[in-house]
Amino acid sequence: MRLELKGITKRFGALVANDSIDLVVESGEIHSLLGENGAGKSTLMNVLYGLYQADEGQILLDGKVAKFSGPGDAMAAGIGMVHQHFMLIPVFTVAENVALGHEPTNKLGVLDLDAARALVKKISDRFGFDVDPDALVEDLPVGVQQRVEIIKSLARDAKVLVLDEPTAVLTPQETDELMEIMRGLAKSGTSIVFITHKLREVKAVADKITVIRQGRVVGEAKPSAETKELASMMVGRDVGLTVEKKSAAPGKVVLNVQDLSVLDDREQRAVDHVSFEVRAGEILAIAGVQGNGQTELAEAILGLRGLHSSAGDISISGSSVRGKSVRTILEKGVGYVPEDRQKNGLISEFSIAENLMLNGSFTKPFAKGLGIAFATRNKIADELVKEFDVRTTSAQSAAGKLSGGNQQKVVLARELSREVELLVVSQPTRGVDVGSVEFIHERLVEERNSGKAVLLISTELDEVMALADRIAVMYRGKIVGIVDANTDRAKLGQMMAGVAA
Amino acid sequence: MSETTRKEPINWNAALKEILSGGVTRTVMSVILGFAVGAFFMIISNKEFLQSMGYFFADPLASLRAAGDVVGAGYGALFKGSIYNASAATFDGAIRPLTETLRLASPLIAAGLGIGLGFRVGLFNIGGTGQLVSGLIWATFVATRIELPPVIHFIVAIATAIVGSAIVGAFVGFLRARTGANEVITTIMLNYIIISFFNFLLLDNNLLQGATAGGHTKSDPAFETAKLPGLLGENFALNLGFVLSIVAVVVYWWLMERSTIGFRLRAVGFNASAAKTAGINVEGTYILALGLSAAFVGIAAANQALSSTGGVTPTTHAGIGFDAITVALLGGSTASGVLLAGLLFGAFKAGSSAIQIEGISPDVLGIVQGAIVLFIAAPPLIRAIFRLPPPQTTTMLSALKSKFFSRGGK
Numbered sequence: 001m002r003l004e005l006k007g008i009t010k011r012f013g014a015l016v017a018n019d020s021i022d023l024v025v026e027s028g029e030i031h032s033l034l035g036e037n038g039a040g041k042s043t044l045m046n047v048l049y050g051l052y053q054a055d056e057g058q059i060l061l062d063g064k065v066a067k068f069s070g071p072g073d074a075m076a077a078g079i080g081m082v083h084q085h086f087m088l089i090p091v092f093t094v095a096e097n098v099a100l101g102h103e104p105t106n107k108l109g110v111l112d113l114d115a116a117r118a119l120v121k122k123i124s125d126r127f128g129f130d131v132d133p134d135a136l137v138e139d140l141p142v143g144v145q146q147r148v149e150i151i152k153s154l155a156r157d158a159k160v161l162v163l164d165e166p167t168a169v170l171t172p173q174e175t176d177e178l179m180e181i182m183r184g185l186a187k188s189g190t191s192i193v194f195i196t197h198k199l200r201e202v203k204a205v206a207d208k209i210t211v212i213r214q215g216r217v218v219g220e221a222k223p224s225a226e227t228k229e230l231a232s233m234m235v236g237r238d239v240g241l242t243v244e245k246k247s248a249a250p251g252k253v254v255l256n257v258q259d260l261s262v263l264d265d266r267e268q269r270a271v272d273h274v275s276f277e278v279r280a281g282e283i284l285a286i287a288g289v290q291g292n293g294q295t296e297l298a299e300a301i302l303g304l305r306g307l308h309s310s311a312g313d314i315s316i317s318g319s320s321v322r323g324k325s326v327r328t329i330l331e332k333g334v335g336y337v338p339e340d341r342q343k344n345g346l347i348s349e350f351s352i353a354e355n356l357m358l359n360g361s362f363t364k365p366f367a368k369g370l371g372i373a374f375a376t377r378n379k380i381a382d383e384l385v386k387e388f389d390v391r392t393t394s395a396q397s398a399a400g401k402l403s404g405g406n407q408q409k410v411v412l413a414r415e416l417s418r419e420v421e422l423l424v425v426s427q428p429t430r431g432v433d434v435g436s437v438e439f440i441h442e443r444l445v446e447e448r449n450s451g452k453a454v455l456l457i458s459t460e461l462d463e464v465m466a467l468a469d470r471i472a473v474m475y476r477g478k479i480v481g482i483v484d485a486n487t488d489r490a491k492l493g494q495m496m497a498g499v500a501a
Numbered sequence: 502m503s504e505t506t507r508k509e510p511i512n513w514n515a516a517l518k519e520i521l522s523g524g525v526t527r528t529v530m531s532v533i534l535g536f537a538v539g540a541f542f543m544i545i546s547n548k549e550f551l552q553s554m555g556y557f558f559a560d561p562l563a564s565l566r567a568a569g570d571v572v573g574a575g576y577g578a579l580f581k582g583s584i585y586n587a588s589a590a591t592f593d594g595a596i597r598p599l600t601e602t603l604r605l606a607s608p609l610i611a612a613g614l615g616i617g618l619g620f621r622v623g624l625f626n627i628g629g630t631g632q633l634v635s636g637l638i639w640a641t642f643v644a645t646r647i648e649l650p651p652v653i654h655f656i657v658a659i660a661t662a663i664v665g666s667a668i669v670g671a672f673v674g675f676l677r678a679r680t681g682a683n684e685v686i687t688t689i690m691l692n693y694i695i696i697s698f699f700n701f702l703l704l705d706n707n708l709l710q711g712a713t714a715g716g717h718t719k720s721d722p723a724f725e726t727a728k729l730p731g732l733l734g735e736n737f738a739l740n741l742g743f744v745l746s747i748v749a750v751v752v753y754w755w756l757m758e759r760s761t762i763g764f765r766l767r768a769v770g771f772n773a774s775a776a777k778t779a780g781i782n783v784e785g786t787y788i789l790a791l792g793l794s795a796a797f798v799g800i801a802a803a804n805q806a807l808s809s810t811g812g813v814t815p816t817t818h819a820g821i822g823f824d825a826i827t828v829a830l831l832g833g834s835t836a837s838g839v840l841l842a843g844l845l846f847g848a849f850k851a852g853s854s855a856i857q858i859e860g861i862s863p864d865v866l867g868i869v870q871g872a873i874v875l876f877i878a879a880p881p882l883i884r885a886i887f888r889l890p891p892p893q894t895t896t897m898l899s900a901l902k903s904k905f906f907s908r909g910g911k
Contacts, residue, residue, distance in 0.1 A: 302778070304777065325780070327781070331780070338778055344774050346775060347772045358775070359779035359781075361764050362780075366761070370760050370762060371755075372760065
């Protein structure tokens with residue numbers, strides 16, 4: 001089916017999320033929608049899926065105007081969407097999940113699961129999905145769950161399939177498999193809209209690329225375009241994609257983790273007998289697909305998990321810190337950039353200045369007796385805003401009003417300006433614009449050059465490979481292996497899927 | 502198999518946050534609308550107006566006149582009874598209503614600060630009554646059972662009232678920190694327990710019951726040395742309690758806006774998990790916050806216990822613990838807001854008898870109070886209960902702005 005969006009405009013109050021966007025997706029085409037976080041890609045797709053109503057513009061399917069007042073209409077018209085977070089019921093089988101919402105019934109109104117099973121089998125065989133209709137969804141790997149989502153759409157006769165950041169949760173191998181599937185679907189006539197911010201994937205699979213920036217289409221490109229060219233279209237200026245760094249000069253051991261196990265919130269073992277060390281002046285990166293225990297590992301190091309939910313030992317500069325309070329550990333010289341800055345890194349209602357004193361409210365320079373040293377705080381805040389290039393009108397404006405990248409700079413400014421020996425940095429560039437990524441990467445390398453130990457936790461393999469001196473790969477709570485930074489991508493990909501080095 | 506489909510819980514915290522961030526405009530609008538609602542009830546319960554409705558089409562102006570008269574008389578009486586009585590013979594008489602407003606506002610302000618402090622930390626302390634009664638118990642004990650020199654006596658009594666209230670608050674905080682028990686539930690339950698305990702103490706003259714109380718639940722009057730001294734001499738009831746409340750406002754302002762303690766309290770209130778990540782002891786903060794919250798309520802307890810002329814009775818708490826919730830909501834939990842809201846509600850209390858003299862039910866003032874809170878709190882609450890999405894424009898001001906001042910758009 002040929003999909004055409006004509007002059008789509010969507011406003012939220014004063015904010016124009018989509019500004020008369022034109023987009024044509026030909027039948028059987030893989031059309032990549034490239035743009036940074038907040039560029040308006042998801043809004044546009046939500047308009048297409050009937051979740052939002054466009055203020056202006058039209059949606060045309062095979063040349064006919066379509067009006068959707070909800071996802072039900074969109075689905076009926078042949079539009080399918082695979083969200084970044086899967087909409088599956090874990091305790092149902094694949095067939096049950098696919099049937100859910102338009103269950104086939106026999107004449108007596110009894111659920112006809114055989115029909116659903118047959119449908120799943122048919123679609124699965126046709127495109128080589130290799131999905132067992134009777135498997136419970138919760139037992140399936142993430143990559144297969146995603147295929148179930150795709151089957152769900154195809155079972156409803158989707159002619160246009162929207163994939164929203166589908167590779168965020170996948171290993172490199174699973175990503176390759178997904179791309180195969182996408183090509184197969186396109187060949188059979190399904191149009192695919194592929195939303196992403198990962199340039200490499202776009203180049204690998206797209207037939208056509210549309211770049212969106214600040215709610216506008218800023219250009220179209222061929223997949224043969226240079227990566228650098230695509231990046232600068234996305235950001236609006238030239239960006240450096242590689243980080244200059246000289247070879248590491250590791251010093252004494254700063255962080256030593258021995259035989260550490262950590263329980264997650266559901267009392268399941270999330271980190272499983274892990275041992276490693278990080279030396280002064282090196283970046284050790286923990287690579288791995290999201291949800292393999294990295295979050296719990298970082299939280300355990302920071303003392304956020306409590307004594308009862310961990311076993312083993314963590315020592316910083318030679319003394320054990322397991323079971324110590326978060327404050328003690330922070331004051332021992334640990335800087336922490338949490339993976340979810342909105343939830344754990346910042347208080348969005350607080351001003352930038354207040355956020356900069358968030359973990360320094362007990363001592364000088366921010367505290368003066370029981371009072372806040374306002375003059376000092378404002379001076380420090382103004383300096384840091386300048387040094388870290390936080391784009392804001394004032395250090396007194398609310399942190400919640402900043403863009404993702406600028407919020408992350410505030411967190412970094414706070415942690416890097418403290419006297420620390422060890423930096424634990426989780427997903428430092430998630431949801432951060434490309435321009436800020438460059439800045440953040442440079443700062444992290446600078447910290448490492450100045451002799452700090454850096455533990456970088458990232459699910460972005462590109463980031464890991466660009467920054468790390470050594471790479472530890474985590475899979476299901478275990479460290480599969482610790483390898484050199486120049487290990488090739490395919491090898492790392494295998495390790496991320498659990499194959500030992 | 503641990504995943505089950507659950508009904509999404511009602512997001513009380515978000516609703517509370519939104520209520521408290523309403524802003525000045527919405528508050529002022531709510532007060533005005535509250536008075537309008539009060540006027541409506543004055544009119545429809547007015548005899549002249551109802552009679553005039555019988556011949557409305559013959560003489561519509563008569564209805565309007567009757568309506569205008571009753572509203573004018575009612576709110577005129579409120580002004581006269583709470584601010585300035587122009588028809589009084591003496592100057593003392595003319596300003597007495599204002600001093601009464603200040604006197605009656607004092608405990609509301611102090612307790613309002615206490616509840617407001619809880620709100621700022623994301624805690625809903627509905628136990629103002631229980632905490633206040635606990636303070637009453639301690640203060641009554643010091644004021645009626647211990648003899649101390651002048652000045653020292655009432656200072657000790659005030660201090661014990663504050664401590665007596667704070668202990669209850671801290672206990673609630675401890676339960677929350679240790680067991681996760683929701684403070685809404687525990688404070689309500691403690692209200693019953695403490696009030697019953699107070700009754701028990703007041704029924705035994707070996708404990709707090711007065712010598713002349715007979716079978717009644719009433720204490721001895723406080724020793725003269727324990728009573729809060731008057732501020733304006735014999736003619737006025739206004740006493741030191743008002744000064745205490747003003748001091749409390751200043752302390753509250755410094756604590757919440759200027760001190761590192763308040764910084765951490767606010768941090769926990771806005772985002773407890775970010776506060777925890779920043780090394781702030783969240784559990785300890787809950788205990789501290791509820792203790793401080795109740796300590797401010799304790800100032801109101803001192804006010805009630807040490808300014809009554811007779812003895813203390815189970816009704817001496819005067820519902821201040823609950824009114825304080827309203828005061829804190831209306832005042833947006835800021836020092837100056839609570840001060841103003843407390844004064845407004847104090848004026849309602851002071852003016853209620855003057856309104857009654859005009860032949861209008863003083864319950865109208867209760868309606869005004871209720872309507873004000875409804876206008877402030879209802880939209881976010883209703884959204885939370887029915888899980889409606891927040892509107893794209895949240896404040897009345899920005900709604901009006903985008904309606905009348907938007908450029909370029911349709």
